[in-house]
Amino acid sequence: xxxxxxxxxxxxxxxxxxxxxxxxxxxxxxxxxxxxxxxxxxxxxxxxxxxxxxxxxxxxxxxxxxxxxxxxxxxxxxxxxxxxxxxxxxxxxxxxxxxxxxxxxxxxxxxxxxxxxxxxxxxxxxxxxxxxxxxxxxxxxxxxxxxxxxxxxxxxxxxxxxxxxxxxxxxxxxxxxxxxxxxxxxxxxxxxxxxxxxxxxxxxxxxxxxxxxxxxxxxxxxxxxxxxxxxxxxxxxxxxxxxxxxxxxxxxxxxxxxxxxxxxxxxxxxxxxxxxxxxxxxxxxxxxxxxxxxxxxxxxxxxxxxxxxxxxxxxxxxxxx
Numbered sequence: 001x002x003x004x005x006x007x008x009x010x011x012x013x014x015x016x017x018x019x020x021x022x023x024x025x026x027x028x029x030x031x032x033x034x035x036x037x038x039x040x041x042x043x044x045x046x047x048x049x050x051x052x053x054x055x056x057x058x059x060x061x062x063x064x065x066x067x068x069x070x071x072x073x074x075x076x077x078x079x080x081x082x083x084x085x086x087x088x089x090x091x092x093x094x095x096x097x098x099x100x101x102x103x104x105x106x107x108x109x110x111x112x113x114x115x116x117x118x119x120x121x122x123x124x125x126x127x128x129x130x131x132x133x134x135x136x137x138x139x140x141x142x143x144x145x146x147x148x149x150x151x152x153x154x155x156x157x158x159x160x161x162x163x164x165x166x167x168x169x170x171x172x173x174x175x176x177x178x179x180x181x182x183x184x185x186x187x188x189x190x191x192x193x194x195x196x197x198x199x200x201x202x203x204x205x206x207x208x209x210x211x212x213x214x215x216x217x218x219x220x221x222x223x224x225x226x227x228x229x230x231x232x233x234x235x236x237x238x239x240x241x242x243x244x245x246x247x248x249x250x251x252x253x254x255x256x257x258x259x260x261x262x263x264x265x266x267x268x269x270x271x272x273x274x275x276x277x278x279x280x281x282x283x284x285x286x287x288x289x290x291x292x293x294x295x296x297x298x299x300x301x302x303x304x305x306x307x308x309x310x311x312x313x314x315x316x317x318x319x320x321x
Contacts, residue, residue, distance in 0.1 A: 114141020
């Protein structure tokens, strides 16, 4: 049996959780497991990934795909560097192959999510797609000419670490003012904490139990969805920053569609509408180019694991063929 004929286990491993799915070749989720990530211990993380894959494995499973938060050498399956985690030169593919006896494909988590959305979600029907994942940070994935674009070393689409404000907040990558520091869930939370500290929003403070340090991006989003004007203005500001960054990427990549995913998409149009407006002003020659829709992702938190499974089935199968 070749890898294109069976099922695969897709694993999305991040700083807080390891999400595993058993996925059919058509992108259907057949089973799932989720466990916490022992983020400070890379070896324990690999052991948990093996456990999740083992629990999901059934006879039709012919491959394992992993989406990992960081810079991945796709050719070797080594996670070279994770900017927000203590993971360096971690040979994920080798460890999983040895433990499970199955071929394993490892990619960046946003690349995997991009492939999931392209194959089975909001990117279906397009040849050229940009995915922007907005969570604690910002990640990206590029599909160009129906192929996942990884660059020369597999490190392409680290869009969250484009420096937009050299004097801005310190980023986990070591630079200051990266795009993800001003236009992500982290930025939403930081602006919310500042608002509570200055007394600007009673609802954000109420939801955080009166503790400004407890305010997160989710706190601000919940307050905004309940009509809090300060929270709405925070999402609008972050949305504008997001839209300006997307405009720059559209100038470079010329996609047909921009799909926005990640946890911050829970804010919906409160984030996306300001992003679209700012994009329309900032993109080059908006009156002389086809419109580029900025749309919400469709697969939610499953995108990374579904995409990782699909890549394992399709690319490992192609190599065998």
